[in-house]
Amino acid sequence: LAGVSRSTVSRVVNDYPNVPDSTKKHVLEVIEKHGYVPHASARLLAGAENKIIGLFMVDKKRDAEGRKVSTSSYFSPFITGVIDSANEYGFRVLAYAVCKQDDIENVKRVFYDKTISGGIFIGQQNDKDTSELIARGYKVVLIDKGFENMDKKDIKNCIIVNADNYNGAYKATKYLIDLGHRKIAHVTGHLNQLSTIERLEGYKKALSDANIELDAAQIVRGNFMREGGYEATKKLLLQSSPTAIFYCNDSMAIGGAQAIEEEGYTIPEDISIIGFDDIELSRYFRPPLTTIRLPLWDMSAIAVRTLIAAIKSEPDFSAHYMVPVELIERKSCRRLTNIGE
Amino acid sequence: LAGVSRSTVSRVVNDYPNVPDSTKKHVLEVIEKHGYVPHASARLLAGAENKIIGLFMVDKKRDAEGRKVSTSSYFSPFITGVIDSANEYGFRVLAYAVCKQDDIENVKRVFYDKTISGGIFIGQQNDKDTSELIARGYKVVLIDKGFENMDKKDIKNCIIVNADNYNGAYKATKYLIDLGHRKIAHVTGHLNQLSTIERLEGYKKALSDANIELDAAQIVRGNFMREGGYEATKKLLLQSSPTAIFYCNDSMAIGGAQAIEEEGYTIPEDISIIGFDDIELSRYFRPPLTTIRLPLWDMSAIAVRTLIAAIKSEPDFSAHYMVPVELIERKSCRRLTNIGE
C-alpha cells in the first residue's frame, strides 16, 4: 500500500490488461523507488505459476576419491544448453547430480514439494524412479532413453528426446566402408542402454547393406568409459585384426587409441578409428578424432521448449523427438588402398 | 489433520524435540501412508529456512551461433563440485549461466525475491553487480576474485576463494629453470583478472630468484582462450626465441602448441610448454601437458561449506581462502642439456 492501492499492485506486477497506463506507471515508479521485489514463495503459494525446472544428471560412477567427476565432459554442453534455453523462457533451473540412491530421493522430493514444475533427466537412470514420477503426473523429459523396458503408460506420459543413433552408426560404418575398409570392428557401450543397441544395429545394417559378413569376433563389449575402450580394444586385437574400429562413443575411442598404440599400431595408418558424440576432447586429440556429432545443444533446446509447453498446458503432453546427427570428418581414418590391403 | 492433530505434524516434520516417540511414530506412519510432502513455498513463507543457493557462472563469451559454450571445460568440475557439496548439506542449487547484462538482472532478482539464500560466482563478473548484492547484505562468495578493485566494505562482507596463483606460477617457472631453461617466455591472461596478475608476479619472482633477467620481449598478452594462445605464440616466436613457454592457462597452451608446430618446432624437443589449471583435455593432449593443477573441486567444497555457514549465522561472515596448487608433471617439458643449448 505504498501510495495508491494494493491488489492493484499485484495486477501491475503481473501485467494484467485491465490497468490504465497512468496508474500503472505510477505504481511502477513507486516500486522502483522502494526497490520492491515480490517474495517468490508467497507468489507461488498464492497460485502464481512455478517457473523452475529441474535438471538431473544421473551418473552412477565416481572417481577414486568418491567425487562425481565423470559427469563432466559428456553432460557439459547439455547443462549450459538447458540453463540457457530455460532462462530465455523466464524459467530457472535447479541442478542435481545424482549418483547414489539417496540422491534420487532428493530428486523426487523436489517434485513432490513443488519446488519445480517439471524436470529433465539425462544419463542412465533407474526406470523405477522416473516411472514413479511419471505415474504421479509430473512432467518429465528423458534424454537418450529407450522404450523397450518402459511401461507403455509411462511412454505416453512423458517426453523423450533421442539422437538418431541408428543413422549415426550407419553413417559411421558406411564411411569406413566407403574408405575401402572391410574388416570393421565395433566396441559397444552398456548393452542396457538404448543408444548402445541402436548404434550396434546401425553398424550391422551398414555392413549387411555392403554385403560384408558380420563377424562376431569383431564385436566387443565396452562400457562408455575410457578404460572400457582400452580393455575392449586389447581384447579385440587379440582375437581379430580389424583395419578399422567403430567405437560406440568418443571416450572409448580415446581409450582404445592408447591400446592400439601400445600394441604397436599407428592411427590411422594401420587402424582407422571413429567415435560417436564429438566431445570437446575429440577435436584436440591426436590424431583428431573423426566422429559422429551428437547435437546436445539442440537436444537441450528441444527438451526445455517441450517441457515448458507441457507445463503450461496440462493434458496429454507426451512427445518423442529424434534429433539428426552429423559425421565430423577429421584425421583418425584413412582410405585403404589396394597396395596396403 | 489426518488422524491426530495438526501443528503437531509440523513439529514432527521438523523434528522438534518435544514430541513423544509414540505420537511421532504414529504421525510418521500416516504421512508415509498418504504420501504427504510439505509444500516448499508454504514452508518458506511461514519462516522455514531457505535451503537453496545460487551458482552463477559468468562468461561473457559466446560461440559463433551465440551459444554459451566456452563455459564448459573450465567450470565443469566446479559445477558438479558445488552441486555435490550443497546436496550433502541438504541444500539445493539453482544454476545460472550469465552472459549478457539481462542475465545478471535475473541473477539479482533471484536474490531479491528470496528464491535463494546465498550465491556463488565464478568467472569474470562485473564488480558493480556483485557489489550491489554485497551492499544489500546478501551472502556472496566470489571465486578467483581480486581485491584491488574492490570496495573495502565489500571485501569485509563477502567470501572469497582463490587458488594460490602466485606460488603456482612460481613453481611452474622454477620447474622450467630447474630443467635448465633460461629463455622462458610467458603468455598472460586478461590483465584485469587477479589470476593473471598473480601468475605473472610468480613468474617474475622465480626468474629473479634465479638471477635471470626479465626480458619484456618474452612476455605477451593473451586472453585465456585457445585462439589467444595461438596468436600470442605467433607473435612471441617472431620477437624472441624462447626454449620454454609458461602459459597462464591450459587452453592457451593448447592453442599455442598449434602455433609452435606450425612454425616448425616440436614440443618438447625444441620448445617446452607448461600450462595452468589442468583441464581435462591436458591429460589427453599430445604431448600430455605439464601443468599446475587448480583444485577446483576443493575450492567448490570450501565455497559451499563457507557459504552455508554464513547463511546459518548471520553476522560477520567474511572470509578469504587461498587454496594450494600442485605441479602435474607430464610430457610437454624437457630437460635442457648443454649440448642442445
Added chain:
DNA sequence: CTGAAAGCGCTTACAG
C-alpha cells in the same frame, strides 16, 4: 477500473 476479503499451506509463539 479498483478495493475488501478470503485463502494458498505451512510455522511459530501462546496458552493450556
Added chain:
DNA sequence: CTGAAAGCGCTTACAG
C-alpha cells in the same frame, strides 16, 4: 506434551 490462533506476502475471484 499439544491444540487454537495468527500470520508469512502474495493472488484471485468478488463486489462495487
